[in-house]
Amino acid sequence: xxxxxxxxxxxxxxxxxxxxxxxxxxxxxxxxxxxxxxxxxxxxxxxxxxxxxxxxxxxxxxxxxxxxxxxxxxxxxxxxxxxxxxxxxxxxxxxxxxxxxxxxxxxxxxxxxxxxxxxxxxxxxxxxxxxxxxxxxxxxxxxxxxxxxxxxxxxxxxxxxxxxxxxxxxxxxxxxxxxxxxxxxxxxxxxxxxxxxxxxxxxxxxxxxxxxxxxxxxxxxxxxxxxxxxxxxxxxxxxxxxxxxxxxxxxxxxxxxxxxxxxxxxxxxxxxxxxxxxxxxxxxxxxxxxxxxxxxxxxxxxxxxxxxxxxxxxxxxxxx
Amino acid sequence: xxxxxxxxxxxxxxxxxxxxxxxxxxxxxxxxxxxxxxxxxxxxxxxxxxxxxxxxxxxxxxxxxxxxxxxxxxxxxxxxxxxxxxxxxxxxxxxxxxxxxxxxxxxxxxxxxxxxxxxxxxxxxxxxxxxxxxxxxxxxxxxxxxxxxxxxxxxxxxxxxxxxxxxxxxxxxxxxxxxxxxxxxxxxxxxxxxxxxxxxxxxxxxxxxxxxxxxxxxxxxxxxxxxxxxxxxxxxxxxxxxxxxxxxxxxxxxxxxxxxxxxxxxxxxxxxxxxxxxxxxxxxxxxxxxxxxxxxxxxxxxxxxxxxxxxxxxxxxxxxxxx
Numbered sequence: 067x068x069x070x071x072x073x074x075x076x077x078x079x080x081x082x083x084x085x086x087x088x089x090x091x092x093x094x095x096x097x098x099x100x101x102x103x104x105x106x107x108x109x110x111x112x113x114x115x116x117x118x119x120x121x122x123x124x125x126x127x128x129x130x131x132x133x134x135x136x137x138x139x140x141x142x143x144x145x146x147x148x149x150x151x152x153x154x155x156x157x158x159x160x161x162x163x164x165x166x167x168x169x170x171x172x173x174x175x176x177x178x179x180x181x182x183x184x185x186x187x188x189x190x191x192x193x194x195x196x197x198x199x200x201x202x203x204x205x206x207x208x209x210x211x212x213x214x215x216x217x218x219x220x221x222x223x224x225x226x227x228x229x230x231x232x233x234x235x236x237x238x239x240x241x242x243x244x245x246x247x248x249x250x251x252x253x254x255x256x257x258x259x260x261x262x263x264x265x266x267x268x269x270x271x272x273x274x275x276x277x278x279x280x281x282x283x284x285x286x287x288x289x290x291x292x293x294x295x296x297x298x299x300x301x302x303x304x305x306x307x308x309x310x311x312x313x314x315x316x317x318x319x320x321x322x323x324x325x326x327x328x329x330x331x332x333x334x335x336x337x338x339x340x341x342x343x344x345x346x347x348x349x350x351x352x353x354x355x356x357x358x359x360x361x362x363x364x365x366x367x368x369x370x371x372x373x374x375x376x377x378x379x380x381x382x383x384x385x386x
Numbered sequence: 387x388x389x390x391x392x393x394x395x396x397x398x399x400x401x402x403x404x405x406x407x408x409x410x411x412x413x414x415x416x417x418x419x420x421x422x423x424x425x426x427x428x429x430x431x432x433x434x435x436x437x438x439x440x441x442x443x444x445x446x447x448x449x450x451x452x453x454x455x456x457x458x459x460x461x462x463x464x465x466x467x468x469x470x471x472x473x474x475x476x477x478x479x480x481x482x483x484x485x486x487x488x489x490x491x492x493x494x495x496x497x498x499x500x501x502x503x504x505x506x507x508x509x510x511x512x513x514x515x516x517x518x519x520x521x522x523x524x525x526x527x528x529x530x531x532x533x534x535x536x537x538x539x540x541x542x543x544x545x546x547x548x549x550x551x552x553x554x555x556x557x558x559x560x561x562x563x564x565x566x567x568x569x570x571x572x573x574x575x576x577x578x579x580x581x582x583x584x585x586x587x588x589x590x591x592x593x594x595x596x597x598x599x600x601x602x603x604x605x606x607x608x609x610x611x612x613x614x615x616x617x618x619x620x621x622x623x624x625x626x627x628x629x630x631x632x633x634x635x636x637x638x639x640x641x642x643x644x645x646x647x648x649x650x651x652x653x654x655x656x657x658x659x660x661x662x663x664x665x666x667x668x669x670x671x672x673x674x675x676x677x678x679x680x681x682x683x684x685x686x687x688x689x690x691x692x693x694x695x696x697x698x699x700x701x702x703x704x705x706x707x708x709x
Contacts, residue, residue: 071460079490087478168474172532175438175468176491177460384440385431385471 069179076178080186081193088156088194097152098198105202106209108144111135113213124347127218128225128324130210141206142320145233146313147269149199150240154261156194157244159254160187161379166254171384184379188245188372195237203230221326221350228323228354235364236316240265242371249375249382269313276311280304301333312367315360322357331356389416391543391574392437396446399432406432408598409446414543414576419569421585422578423683424595430578431471434545437576438468451542464492467536471547473528477521481512481531484520488535506538507531510564526557533564543574550584562588582683594687602690610681613690619679620652620659621645626671636661648674 088094115135116126123129134140161184164170174180207226211217218226244261251257280303287297308314318331326347330338348356392414399407407429414420422430435441437450439459447454453461475484482503489499507513510530515523523531529549536544546565550558565588568575579585585592586606594602594609602609617640622633625648633652634642641653652658659676666673 070458075460075493076491079487083487083490087476090478167476168470168472169476171435171440171470172468172473172475172535173488173491174440175463175466175470176488177464177493178491179459384435 071177071179073179073181074185076176076182077186077189080178080183081189084187084190085193088190089197093155094194094198097155098201101148101152101198101202102205104144104148105141105206107138108134108141109206109209109213111138112141113210116214125222125225125326126214126216127210127222128326130206130214131226131229132324142324146236146316146320149195149233149237150265150269150313152198153191153195153237153240154244154258154265156191157241158248158258158261160191160245161248162252162254162257163248165252174384180380181376184245184376188241191241191245192234192238195241196234199230199233199237203233224350225323225326225353228350228357229320232316232319232323232357232361232364235361235368236312239312239364239368239371242368242375246371246375246378249379268311272311273308273314276307277304279307296333298333305332309360309363312364315363315367319357319360319364322353322360326350326353328353328356331360390414391416392420392448392450392576394433394437394446394448397433397436397443397448398445399429399436399441400444405598407436410593410598410600411446412593412600412603414574416574417569417572418590419565419575419577419588421589421592422576422595423580423582423585423592423687424601425580428595429598430595431547434468434547434576434578437545438463438466465541466543466545467539467541469529469532469536469544469546469549472552473532475520475523475528475531478519480517480519481507481523481534482516484531485535485538489538492539502538502540506534509537509567510534511560524557526553526560529553529557529561530564533561541573543576544568545576547578548580549577550579550581558584582687586683592683594683594690596691601694602686606681606683606686609683609686613686613693614681618654618657620654620657620662621675621677621679622650622652622662622666622673623648623675624650624666624671624673626666626669629666629669629671632665632669633662636665 109130112130112133112135115133116129131141134143159166161170164173164183173183203226207218243264244257247257247261247264248254251260280300284297284299284303286300290297309318322328322331327345329342329348390413392412394413395411396409397407397411398405398409410429410433412420422433424430432441436443437448437455439455439462443456450462451465453465455462475481476487479487485503485506486499489503494502504513504516507516510533512527512530512534515527520528520531533544533546533549544565549561549565553561562584565575565577577585577589589606591603591605592609593600602613604612626632630642630644630650633639633650636652636654636658638656638658639652639654643651643653645651652662657678659678663673663676666676
């Protein structure tokens with residue numbers, strides 16, 4: 067039997083309310099300042115480096131995002147660990163907060179489905195992250211224009227916009243993770259700790275671990291080792307394992323998009339390189355094709371995580 | 387009570403092997419105040435959640451205003467107001483903003499929204515605190531804000547889960563007054579509580595829950611007659627020679643008991659206050675007090691479970707002997 071009415075009734079109301087809560091919250095203020103300061107620092111380092119070294123780069127503007135100068139990491143690497151923090155900061159008490167405030171049963175006794183509450187919260191979170199990321203992006207673009215003094219070309223702008231979109235998707239993945247744990251754990255503190263723990267493992271430990279696990283699955287072939295080469299099977303296994311982490315997916319996507327000379331994100335054989343002009347940039351369409359699987363992977367993982375949370379939430383008891 | 391707004395039949399909720407609500411059936415009429423009473427964990431809140439479609443029904447069925455909450459939850463929730471046990475609001479928002487959010491979820495248009503919110507806050511006496519943040523509210527004010535939400539919704543049924551728990555006597559009586567006003571407007575009220583005495587005064591009928599079942603159901607007076615042996619207890623404080631003997635002769639009086647200095651207690655099968663007064667005056671006694679004891683829910687409840695326990699004990703005895 068079908069249930070009556072639309073699952074989306076009330077989504078807009080919930081989204082707007084959550085969005086206004088986010089934007090007026092102290093938490094958001096702190097995150098915004100953190101991101102702005104960090105971005106400024108990274109940008110400063112990048113511009114110093116660009117002024118010192120690169121003079122004749124056709125994609126000078128993109129270097130703004132990827133160049134780093136010791137001891138500061140590049141803007142992209144800053145973003146790749148600040149975005150998860152922002153998303154977790156917004157999402158870790160999304161559902162269990164309603165339990166602790168004892169508002170859940172009151173809200174759910176209004177003529178809406180639980181779906182609307184969850185969708186609304188997720189959309190509001192994504193919208194909040196998108197607003198801050200777009201602001202940040204405009205800030206970086208503007209400062210870059212002023213400080214470098216060279217306007218970006220159409221393709222560079224296109225790549226920058228793609229970078230922005232991919233970053234928002236990446237934020238969505240971590241928001242889904244945070245919301246999942248906010249559904250599973252009744253205590254907001256537990257949810258926050260577990261989510262942060264998972265973020266640490268996935269971002270910093272998993273890439274190292276993936277190599278070790280890959281060698282167990284496909285042992286290194288001594289014949290390749292004798293030649294000083296990597297075993298193709300092992301490398302492939304390592305890539306597959308590493309790509310389970312959204313951080314890896316994001317890093318690879320960004321490399322493909324912001325560095326036009328990227329031709330492949332996986333292992334490549336010499337035979338495949340025949341006739342290639344090394345170091346020559348690819349057109350934007352080709353770069354998108356290279357980054358496509360990773361991007362789809364991120365979107366898919368966000369959806370899967372959201373669905374798991376959704377199913378658990380539907381089966382959960384409302385009473386506190 | 388001609389028209390039933392809530393009808394449950396064989397309603398059951400199981401959590402794995404445990405049965406929280408065990409085949410209960412009851413009906414609530416339009417404009418009636420119905421009390422679900424019983425200790426914590428007796429299945430009252432679970433019953434309420436099934437009524438709102440917020441938890442699955444394992445067996446049996448319930449119809450709320452003719453709708454099935456499991457299949458048509460939106461129709462039910464549009465017409466029913468719910469005040470959860472220790473209701474919560476968004477503390478950082480004002481009372482009016484909290485109600486605005488609910489009003490938007492219900493789908494009221496902007497113009498009627500503002501007018502309804504103002505009217506509802508006025509009714510529960512929170513109009514002057516409308517623009518204050520809920521974090522500054524006391525427990526009693528929050529409960530009243532919860533009632534304001536139900537008023538604003540224009541609900542036909544108000545379901546109140548433990549509305550008076552944790553409130554001081556003054557706040558409780560204020561709350562009960564608002565609940566009585568619901569009845570005056572033809573709104574049916576379903577009230578759950580573990581405080582029997584408090585709700586006794588407002589409920590038309592009650593259902594006493596115990597271990598997921600309805601142990602007793604009916605008006606307090608009916609239950610009193612049924613469980614406490616159908617007698618009336620009249621207390622008299624009067625002085626007069628041979629008063630006890632004279633009172634014992636009143637038709638219908640089955641016993642006279644001395645409860646203190648010049649205090650007597652009559653056990654009778656009807657209300658014998660008029661006759662007792664006549665006797666006191668006739669014996670030229672000085673009448674200081676004359677009153678009939680209302681059956682108390684506490685007494686009914688305790689008596690019922692005492693008898694049940696002793697019956698069970700007897701049962702066990704018998705089976706042991708049989709074995």
